[in-house]
Amino acid sequence: MLNHIIRPNILAQTAYQIANIPNDFIKLDAMEVPYQFPTELQNQLASQLATAPINRYPNPATSGLQNELRQAFNIPEHAQIALGNGSDELIQFLTLLVAKPNATLLALEPSFVMYRHNAELFGLNYVSVPLNPDFTLNLAATLAAIAEHQPAIIFIAYPNNPTGVPFRRKDVQAIINAATGIVVIDEAYGAFSSDSFLPQAGQPENLLIMRTMSKIGFAGLRLGYAAGHANLINELAKILPPYNMNWLSLTAAKFALQHKSWIDQHIAILTAERARLSHEISQLPNTTVFPSQANFITIRIAEAEKVFNKLKENKILIKKLHGSHPLLDNCLRITIGAPEQNNLLINILKKP
């Protein structure tokens, strides 16, 4: 009977699959950071969580988190900050914000699947611009699509997921300049990149820079944020659920940012490992490693499906991109792990 009630475009979908794997697996599929706080910091965090006022509704403004974010990431003073229960939630409400009849959402492909998903969810026209075969941005095609479709919102992942390949800053700037709608620069991997638009947050009015705590070690907290012009953040604030954040993650995120040197130390390790892993894998026969500015690398390898299964048999889970988009033929995405995890991965890949 539900079939009569549920929206047909939702009935036609399948739920996002979260990998359930045994504890002894090495999990290199979801850009999680392999490090947890040392015991001493865990204990300090525990005592802060124990006294968090969970009898009260959460109030981000009094939590101090926004100021902590400003300081940690040099967010310009004139930019306002919106918080989301993960940046996934911000993507959802930004899409809802512009979901007028016949509005268009534009994204590059392949890119983060949630852009398309939310366009579908809120009934926007979805326009995608294919990347070049080397996963660089096709500026001419993107500008032509903007001119033709006048998108109400454009999402650019910078660096891009699932490819990791950096786009040229001036190309992204050209898109911002050409857009008449909202432009969201999704910097989920900004911490691993040599470039960022965050210092530009606040101007122009239609630009939003979105980031997340997830890819710098705190995926379990569900804490995303977006910095932009007050006018845009104020509109977004009207539709975000008033208590979308919770005291436990607000408290933990603030604590984490007060230990930013611990975070940065691990970002440095993972960035160095990215270079090492890229080099090692590029030595394998019939393999292309695409240049990455994120905490994962995307590779094209002969018989990708077999390679994926071989790793899985050896208790290493990566992401099979093969089959998800024509440009991702025989591609795999590998999250950068801790050095010893990466060694295991390399050894298995090298075995005939």
Ligand SMILES: *Cc1c(COP(=O)(O)O)cnc(C)c1O
């Ligand atoms: C992982 C990811 C997100 C989602 O991050 P959450 O804050 O965990 O919801 C958003 N955008 C891109 C490009 C991502 O890869």
